[in-house]
Amino acid sequence: MSGAGPFNPLDMTNLAHSIVTRMIESTPTPLDSVPVFTGAGLYAIYYTGPFPAYELLAEKNRDGAFEEPIYVGKAVPAGGRRGLDVATHSNTRALSSRIRQHAGSVRAATNLDIADFAARWLVVEDIWIALGESALLRRHRPVWNAVVDGFGNHDPGAGRRNGVRSRWDTLHPGRPWAENFPQRPESQADIEQDVVEYLRSRL
Structure with a gap:
């Protein structure tokens, strides 16, 4: 390309693109x-169902297309978030555990x-996990990351429940x-309207 500098495969943008x-x-x-x-690594979850507010999103994913995730995330080995000695890829199940936890949340929902x-995932060396997740978020801005917060929440336990119910749980x-x-x-109707408007602006 005229005027472009030499391609650097180790540039952060190019590395992120290769991961995604x-x-x-x-x-x-x-x-x-x-x-x-x-x-450990990163993952994306896709929706193809009939929930009315997600119709534009579901259309992008039906018939095997799977173009637009409803949620993306990452899973790091135990201790990784705190910079401590972490489990190695050979003995951690962080990624599969995280995705399967999400499956439990979907099963519990009364209207899903x-x-x-469906889900895609990629086991990645720890140093590249955050880079890959950031690239996925920038590319897709999934509705459960951007508008309907709370899907990835855990039960904080008695005595640690502050604030109000998440938008996802509402x-x-x-x-x-x-x-x-x-x-x-x-x-629910307020949140559904926000979802519809957001997806119309994105898709």
Whole structure:
């Protein structure tokens, strides 16, 4: 390309692109069938179902297309978030455990069907996990990351429940521990409208 500098495969942008490309080339697996495996890394979850607010998103993913994730995330080995000695890829199941936890959240939701979800993932060396996740977030800005917060939440336990119920648990009720939080001031309908407007602006 005229005027362009020499290609640097180790440039951060190019490294991030290679990570994301490798992941999206993988075959999606039904979320209900994600196996236990070793390793840490990044993942994307896709939706193809009939929930009305997600119709534009689901259209992008049906018939095997899987173009737009509803959520992306990462899983690091134990201790990795604190900079401590971490588990190696040969003995951690951080990535499969995280995806399977998400499957449990979807199963618990009263208005979602896990049969409408699929996942891709990529086991990555620890140093590249955050870079890959950031690239996925910038590229797709998934609705459950950007608008409907709370999908990745865990039960904080008694005595540590502060604030109100998440938008995700308001829109998709069913996780038992979420019922311990006070209701939000906004309704399901309010959140659905935000989702529809967001997807119209993105897709």
